[in-house]
Amino acid sequence: MYTEMISATALVYKSKKTYDMLGLDKAEGIINVVQLFGKVPEHFEQAIKSGYLDNFDEININMGCPAPKITRNSEGCALMKTPDLARQIIQACVRSTDKPVTVKFRLGYEQPNLTAVEFAKMCEQAGARRLIVHGRYASQGYSGVADWHAIARVVQAVNIPVIANGDVVDLSAAQKCLEITGANGLMIGRALFGSPWKINFDMPTMTENEIKNMISKHIEYQRKLHGEGSFSEIKKHMLFYCDNFKNSKELKLQMIHAKTFNDAIEILEL
Numbered sequence: 001m002y003t004e005m006i007s008a009t010a011l012v013y014k015s016k017k018t019y020d021m022l023g024l025d026k027a028e029g030i031i032n033v034v035q036l037f038g039k040v041p042e043h044f045e046q047a048i049k050s051g052y053l054d055n056f057d058e059i060n061i062n063m064g065c066p067a068p069k070i071t072r073n074s075e076g077c078a079l080m081k082t083p084d085l086a087r088q089i090i091q092a093c094v095r096s097t098d099k100p101v102t103v104k105f106r107l108g109y110e111q112p113n114l115t116a117v118e119f120a121k122m123c124e125q126a127g128a129r130r131l132i133v134h135g136r137y138a139s140q141g142y143s144g145v146a147d148w149h150a151i152a153r154v155v156q157a158v159n160i161p162v163i164a165n166g167d168v169v170d171l172s173a174a175q176k177c178l179e180i181t182g183a184n185g186l187m188i189g190r191a192l193f194g195s196p197w198k199i200n201f202d203m204p205t206m207t208e209n210e211i212k213n214m215i216s217k218h219i220e221y222q223r224k225l226h227g228e229g230s231f232s233e234i235k236k237h238m239l240f241y242c243d244n245f246k247n248s249k250e251l252k253l254q255m256i257h258a259k260t261f262n263d264a265i266e267i268l269e270l
Contacts, residue, residue, distance in 0.1 A: 001024070001025065001030055001031070001032055001033065002033045002034075002035045002060065003021060003022060003024070003032075003033070003034050003035050003056075004021060004035065005035050005036075005037045005062055005065060005070075006018060006021055006022065006034060006035060006036050006037070007036075007037060007038055008036045008037065008038035008040070008043040008044045008046075008047040009038050009040060009043045011043075011046075011047040011050060011052060012043045012046045012047055012050075019052065020226075022034065022052060022053070023225060024055060024056065026055070031057045031058060032055070032056050032057050032058075033056060033057065033058040033059075033060045033102070034053050034056040034058070034059060034060065035060045035061075035062050035104075036059065036060065036061055036062065036093075037061070037062040037065065037070065037075050037076055038075055038089070039073065039074045039075045039079065039085065039089075041085075041088040041089045041091070041092035042092065044061070044089055044092045044093050044096070045092040045093070045095070045096045048093060048096040048097050049096055056099070057099065057100075058099055058100045058101075058102060059093055059097055059099055059100070059101045059102070060101075060102045060103070060104060060132075061089060061090060061093060061101065061102070061103045061104070062076060062104050063076065063077060063079040063086055063103055063104060063105040064076065064077050064104045064105045064106045064132075064134050064138075065077055066106070066136075066138040066139075066140070066141050066142075071138060076138075077105065077106050077138035078109065078138075079105075080105055080106065080108060080109050080115055080116075080119055080138070081109050083115075083118075083119060083122050086119070086122070086123075087122055087123075087125075087126045090103060090123060090126035090127060090128055091126050091127060094126065094127035094128075100129040100130065101127060101128055101129060102128055102129055102130040102131065102132065103123045103128045103130075103131055103132070104131075104132040104133075104134070104165070104187075105119060105120075105123075105131070105132075105133060105134070106134045106135075106136055106137055106138055107133070107134075107135060107136060107137050107147060107150050107151075108137050108138075109137060109138045109139065110137055110138070110139045111137045111139055111140065113137075114150060114153075116133060116150065116151075116153070116154050117154055117157045120154045120157055120158050120162075121157055121158060123158075124158045124159065124160050128160065129160060129161075130160055130161045130162070130163065130184075131154065131158065131160060131161070131162045131163065132162075132163040132165055132187050133151045133154050133162060133163070133164060133165060133183075134146070134165040134166045135147045135148055135150060135151050135164070135165065135166035135167070136166055142190065145167060146165075146166025146167040148164065148166075148167075148176075148177050148181050149180060149181075151164045151166075151180075151181040151183060152180060152181045152182055152183075155181055155182045155183055156182070161184035161185070162181075162183050162184055163183060163184060163185045163186060163187050164177050164178070164181045164183035164185075164186055164187070165186070165187040165188075165189065168187075168188050168191060169191040169198075170191075170198070170201060171201035171202065174186055174201060193236075193237065193240040194237065194239075194240025194241045194242075194243050194244065195240075195244070196214065196218075197214065206244075208244075208245065211241070211244050211245075212268065212269070212270050215238075215241050215268060215270060216265075216270045218234065218237065219234075219261050219264065219265065219270070222234050222261075223261060228260070228261065231258070231259065231260050231261050231263075231264070235255070235258065235264075238255050238258065238264045238268075239252055239255050239256070241268070242255055242268075245268075251267060251268065254267045255267055
């Protein structure tokens, strides 16, 4: 399980909001990974040595985020355009911890300039223990179709495990992705929006009552962790949950105007 993206620089400057994003579940069998982003190697080193990340099992460096607010700041996938700086960041992390350091990136920054193969080799040489490759370019965002064949080229180029990411939405897609890429595993992200139970592809179809119970738990956890004023943080998930019901269009129109947890509870009849 990965945290959301955590700014290494914000940790160095002791941002309380960023510290609050470091919650984790120590449940049995769960490997907790902190996902760091930034562009200053020294900040990564300081963040890891600060002690705030000690409870995590793995340090992941995000070099794949395509969001303009991230790439405009030369962070996320923009680091694929500056491989020397990316190398320095990886090396700074590796020398700061005995924990596995892993890197997530894309096929490249702009289509059709496939730089992932050389970037993967650099990551391996810099000390990364595992790679996660999303089968799109930053310029694509999440549009188009993930290119699993391009991920296969990365798998063949390095001697460390590679995890494939992108368009893994069900068991059939998972099996096909592994077959095409030869990857060591899969990362699942957007497919879980509104359907978090899909993390187990073999799970039977959820009943309406079971789905409502899960939504109630989501709301309960959010309230407990972040307070009554944090509804806006999970509103998008409430909208995705609406897709599970027959009158989804009507529910979404109502949910758009929801401002509180109680609004969502009333709309979904939880």
